[in-house]
Amino acid sequence: MRHMTTLLYIDAVARAGSIRKAAETLSITSTALNRRLLAIEEDLGVPIFERLPRGVRLNSAGELLIHHIRNQISDMDRVRSQIADLAGERRGHITIACSQALLPYLPRQIAAYRREHPGVTFAVFRRDREAAEQALVDHTADLALVFEPIRLAEFQTLLTVRQHVHAMFSRHHPLAARETVRLRECLDYPIALPTRAYGVRHLMEVALADSAISLNPVVESDSFEFLGHQAIAEGIVSFQIPIGLPPGGMLPDMVSRQLDPRDVPSGLIYMGQLRGRILPVAAAKFAEMVQKDLEAQYDCN
């Protein structure tokens, strides 16, 4: 797309924060890039970037413009994918920002989709619940899948999935004999918890906010994979939501039991997109497929 190189250049500079850095990622000289910026600013009659000693930063006019540019870029992508669709071939690229808990789930869906549309490529980025929404806003993601998102201003919900917190431990653990477990029972044992940035921890903290009980994890981590291994290795208890537990179990010997809903309320996974945006065909179809799958497996609305 020759006619939008300038737009892509501006976007790159805005992201890189410096002309020379952006030029490097774009495989051109800083001269050329600099000249294009000056040309645009002359066209507009107004500077777009403020020059700092260590680079450049968008000024308010630039903020206005970059919004337009990013919209235009992704809108053009959409049109291209619609046109490709018209020609019979489904092509495209889908970028997804998702909570860590969703990482075990997505690959199966992507594989299923790519079996039918091998021309479609994917990029999946692990983003916490705040960063995921930001990724939608700055167009680094088409779709977001987030557990217990923080604010939903620019977030247009496509689907929500209710998830109860589960305790996970070795199948030799005393609690493994139970169908469901009470939170109190878990706290009789050493526990491993995700950090406060995660929805699971957040739900548990909220549940105990008014009580005298406090969570004293012996191990804390930002990785559920690590927590799972830790739970098995040390024979302690950790927590996760069902979608984060692959069908065969995350690890051999691991079992999970639902926490009694009286103790810890259930949370919601949100699938969503940038408010007001029209998704490319491929992304929309993929979202549709994920939605059907989730609705078949879980409690959705």
Place this chain on the structure above:
Amino acid sequence: MRHMTTLLYIDAVARAGSIRKAAETLSITSTALNRRLLAIEEDLGVPIFERLPRGVRLNSAGELLIHHIRNQISDMDRVRSQIADLAGERRGHITIACSQALLPYLPRQIAAYRREHPGVTFAVFRRDREAAEQALVDHTADLALVFEPIRLAEFQTLLTVRQHVHAMFSRHHPLAARETVRLRECLDYPIALPTRAYGVRHLMEVALADSAISLNPVVESDSFEFLGHQAIAEGIVSFQIPIGLPPGGMLPDMVSRQLDPRDVPSGLIYMGQLRGRILPVAAAKFAEMVQKDLEAQYDCN
């Protein structure tokens, strides 16, 4: 704006229906234009125009693309006007499609607006109620002001103004003594009517649809100005809505009296824009001003 010349070229070709014609209006050679089209089609991997013996026409991929292009063009205009606004100077160009009846009203508003923002220019096109909506769709108008529009699919209403039909005649006419007049009384005299394309005529036809009375104008015209002159010159009766009657009266010696609402229902003037579009700052502010003015003078909602 160097980076969108190609887009403007494609738009011009789509409108002109032929490369050579478009090239002429763009003051370039058909060669250059042709090459741009071929380049775009190669980029896209798909033709966007089908070649006919007498020119070119958009194919379905082209229809998809031209929508995107026209959105981008006007969106860019909006961004430019926002940036200009940021710099303190309100600049821009506003195009308005309006019913004939509004033509006497608009100049005062435009004059008032231009007193405060001399940098803003206007283009006003007289369009019947069907063509006005079309003008919004193909981006030849930012705003439309229509009396009794036909369909409102792509039309996003900003304001409606209720208008009663008035009879207009010389102040020497016998009916001039009355406060309001009945339609029946008017029909005792020779009448001059607008053609069926106009809302005033439409309302009157509908009002009489179930009755035995029929409208038999001695003069019919598509010009309210002409009808006014005719009414005075021949001493007969014609019809118009209040907004079409300038404060001092359209002509010396002309008076108007409201038709009894029992006889002819009132109609609505719609001010609107293309659904979903974000107007340039200038157009939005102008619409706001018109809205305030109309709300102060008439019955709006």
Place this chain on the structure above:
DNA sequence: CGAGCCGCTGCAGGAAATGCAGCGGTCAGG
């Protein structure tokens, strides 16, 4: 059946974008 359009192409001249080398400025760390 020829006149008039049409879209398209080879070729040459010209305009615009690019890259190289280098300038002046700011900042961090020794």
Place this chain on the structure above:
DNA sequence: CCTGACCGCTGCATTTCCTGCAGCGGCTCG
């Protein structure tokens, strides 16, 4: 205090791309 690193920006030579001219073949209409 100074030195090296990084920044944006500019003069100049080169290359790349775009444009315009002339002309081709195809089609329609009178």
